[in-house]
Amino acid sequence: MRLQHETSLMAKISGRAEKGIVAERGALNQALLLWVSTSLRDLPWRATRDPWAVLVSEVMLQQTQVNRVEPKYLEFMERWKTPQALADSRFSDLLKFWQGLGYPRRARNLYDAATQIDKFHDGKVPSTIEELLVLPGIGPYTARAVMVFAFEARVGVLDTNVGRLLARWSGHPLQVKEAQQIADELVDPERPWLWNQGLFDLAATRCTKQNPRCGGCPVEKWCSWRGVGGDPSMGSAGVTAKQRRFQDSDRQARGRLLKALTAGPVPISEAAAAMGLVDDQARVSRLITDLQGERLLTIQREVLLLGDLLQ
Numbered sequence: 001m002r003l004q005h006e007t008s009l010m011a012k013i014s015g016r017a018e019k020g021i022v023a024e025r026g027a028l029n030q031a032l033l034l035w036v037s038t039s040l041r042d043l044p045w046r047a048t049r050d051p052w053a054v055l056v057s058e059v060m061l062q063q064t065q066v067n068r069v070e071p072k073y074l075e076f077m078e079r080w081k082t083p084q085a086l087a088d089s090r091f092s093d094l095l096k097f098w099q100g101l102g103y104p105r106r107a108r109n110l111y112d113a114a115t116q117i118d119k120f121h122d123g124k125v126p127s128t129i130e131e132l133l134v135l136p137g138i139g140p141y142t143a144r145a146v147m148v149f150a151f152e153a154r155v156g157v158l159d160t161n162v163g164r165l166l167a168r169w170s171g172h173p174l175q176v177k178e179a180q181q182i183a184d185e186l187v188d189p190e191r192p193w194l195w196n197q198g199l200f201d202l203a204a205t206r207c208t209k210q211n212p213r214c215g216g217c218p219v220e221k222w223c224s225w226r227g228v229g230g231d232p233s234m235g236s237a238g239v240t241a242k243q244r245r246f247q248d249s250d251r252q253a254r255g256r257l258l259k260a261l262t263a264g265p266v267p268i269s270e271a272a273a274a275m276g277l278v279d280d281q282a283r284v285s286r287l288i289t290d291l292q293g294e295r296l297l298t299i300q301r302e303v304l305l306l307g308d309l310l311q
């Protein structure tokens with residue numbers, strides 16, 4: 001009985017908190033945008049509204065840290081300025097370039113997306129969420145990010161960090177649908193680009209996972225949590241997922257083999273050594289089959305070749 005009472009009380013309090021932040025959107029927008037005017041990080045993809053450049057940066061940022069993405073993004077844009085430029089290249093060249101970024105499936109998807117954009121969209125990145133979602137590897141997050149950062153659409157971009165921020169503002173864990181709705185409702189109608197970038201930076205530099213700096217936080221007034229008591233973002237969908245261990249993982253073994261292939265073909269008989277799995281032939285075979293299925297390598301006459309390379 002008591003639990004039921006507390007649950008309904010929590011729902012009422014949480015409901016009030018959300019209504020509060022949404023109802024006070026104007027003042028909240030102003031406070032954050034004022035902070036942003038002196039605190040926005042200078043990142044290369046923020047200097048452009050070119051939809052291709054935005055798409056490339058978002059794909060790279062999906063699973064790689066900002067400081068590792070920065071030099072690779074600049075190099076990529078020098079080399080493949082348009083979707084057509086990438087579509088006209090060999091996929092194996094992109095895979096060689098992708099070394100160091102990790103998760104090479106993203107390279108496959110980006111290459112396939114460039115090919116589709118070139119073929120079906122006259123070389124231009126589409127400007128609707130529906131069309132973007134049809135492209136390989138583009139999910140709701142990336143589609144929304146392109147819509148805001150290239151086309152200034154009035155939508156909220158919800159990543160892990162922003163999800164954490166919104167849960168703390170709301171005072172309770174949020175499911176994805178609920179978090180997306182709040183993110184959309186809070187967007188500054190005049191400056192959606194700046195608002196979303198501001199949220200990213202507030203979450204990344206001040207409202208961090210481990211050490212939020214609440215004293216002097218520009219939006220403290222609208223925040224239900226303020227660092228007191230249990231963190232409401234714990235248990236929020238997509239916020240608390242743990243990074244899988246890299247050491248001895250399939251990801252590490254796959255990465256080793258692809259790295260070896262960037263230097264040249266590898267006989268199947270030498271794949272286990274290249275992967276560091278000499279005692280586990282079954283795992284080697286499974287990983288090679290996976291990489292082949294993902295079109296990251298090709299097998300020809302008992303030899304492994306990178307991507308689309310054929311002898």
Ligand code: SF4
Binds near residue numbers: 168227
């Ligand atoms: S007051 Fe603290 S918890 Fe709330 S948004 Fe600011 S830094 Fe994050």
